[in-house]
Amino acid sequence: MANKDVTDPARMEKIVSLCKRRGFIFQAGEIYGGLNGCWDYGPLGTELKRNLKDYWWRKTVQERDDVLGMDGAILTMEQVLIASGHAGGFADPMCDCLLTNSRLRADQIPEQDGTAIWFSGAVVKNGTAIKREFAVLVKDSSEKSRRKANDSAIEFYKKGLSESDREIVSDLRKQGINAITLTESKMEELCGTTRFNPDNGSLLTEPRDFNLMLQTNFGATGEQIAYLRPETAQSIFCQYKNVLDSNRVKLPFGIAQMGKSFRNEINPRNYIFRSREFEQMEIEYFCHPDDGLRLTDEWLEERLKFYGEIGIPREKLHILDIPDGERAFYSKKTYDIEYEFPFGIQELEGVAYRTDYDLGVHEKGAGKSLVYFDEETKEKFLPHVVEPSAGCDRTVLALLCEAFDEETLTDEKGKEDIRTVLRFVPRMAPVKVGIFPLLKKNEEQVRICRDIQRTLQPWMNVFYDDGGALGRRYRRQDEIGTPFCVTVDFETLGEQGDELKNTVTIRHRDSMEQERLPISDLLAWLLERVR
């Protein structure tokens, strides 16, 4: 498995470049320098994403009778997120080590006893003075400990020097001269302190809050706060009872939602994979406590099937059965579905059995009963939840990565040529059909093309093109993943006899092969292949 986790940055760069060149994805605010972690979808990217979302919705909601859809507000009450644990748990206070700059979670620093040696500053031989407070925690006040503290402090003050000063210090050091004079201010016996790095004794910065949710203000003077939801799930849990009461459904049943969520990611990375604003496709499937584990496995299979249907092969997916201790505390079972991206194996979706944790916290938080009454068994209980939660944007990225291919073609003269093709399954392709007249100057061919375009347009996204040579037009469509191209030629006009009259060439993207079809059969032929 480990040998499969190889990265291919060159491939990734080609994909990013193609996405920009052909209008799939742009950086948000690019003309102003760009906004970190935010992306805009261009015309083709929007079609691709829409195809993914439409298919997910169709398969998850419309073609099932046990899942209902909803579309919740993005702005979320603070109380909801306090109950869910996001308002607390999303803001871990962090400390930085002043010496190594490593970051530690404040609540995970062990309590230590020892002697803190404080320094108030330092002076370099050439007269440069630095005023900054620093301290090192040592076990005792022995000579050895104090020397250790001194070394750390010199290292700390050296970090704050200019390049030229640092050179002076190094030069003097080589001659065996200590170039920095420290100002020791005090020594302090401490018990149970958490202000020092357990690894090196260095003083840490004050704990700082890292708010992982995005907040906004409203009301006349902006005095009210709300959060941009960090996941779509919470509005489902909050409305679970309303959906239940208004739709005559019985357990087990699910509520599905697609939409934007927001997280103040410390470090957005890997193109659209981790961004601050992203779209989720989530299902909360409510069930009897006895069925939770079984349904988790069933949903995993269901979701794997889905990925196959959108063109992500099973062998590129990895299922991680998150072991005890690594799962969220409330989860009894969690599977991560991962995909082999060019930048490594990364998560696409999590299928988590969340027990009755979510309904439990909201029942408590809101003070309203969310208990379900089973008419048949006369049983009352809080439903358990299985949550398949997929990242929409990262699935779009997976579709792009999976589709991207460079094929080397050799013509009759032995000349090599690289064909760039996005091999989307037709149902995901942004454009389903390219429609071309063989010669753009032939008015009859153009007229027939426009007729075909009008016939197909209500059913699928098509693209008419008469620019440049026909071969070039084919290649342009290859690059954006159009599975079929229709060409109207002289045979269509009946120049080769009545048999071929009103037929067109259909060219296949993947094989580059062609076949002929009557215009009247075109719509049915295509619909069968692009749905």
Add this chain to the structure above:
RNA sequence: GCGGGCGUAGCUCAGUGGUAGAGCGCCACCUUGCCAAGGUGGAUGUCGUGAGUUCGAAUCUCAUCGCCCGCUCCA
């Protein structure tokens, strides 16, 4: 957030203090009877942004934004 690298045309990149460049792509016209043919002409740059040094900055300095790699983080 830290460390390192980078930022010049739509894309890939050249350009070490003195007039802003190439290839590909794009647009127009000509040519063209099925896989990026050819010809002619054309457009495109706040040299990421802002300040500084200089007679003069894409080039040197500082700051800032963004991208990539490695840490860190990811309920």
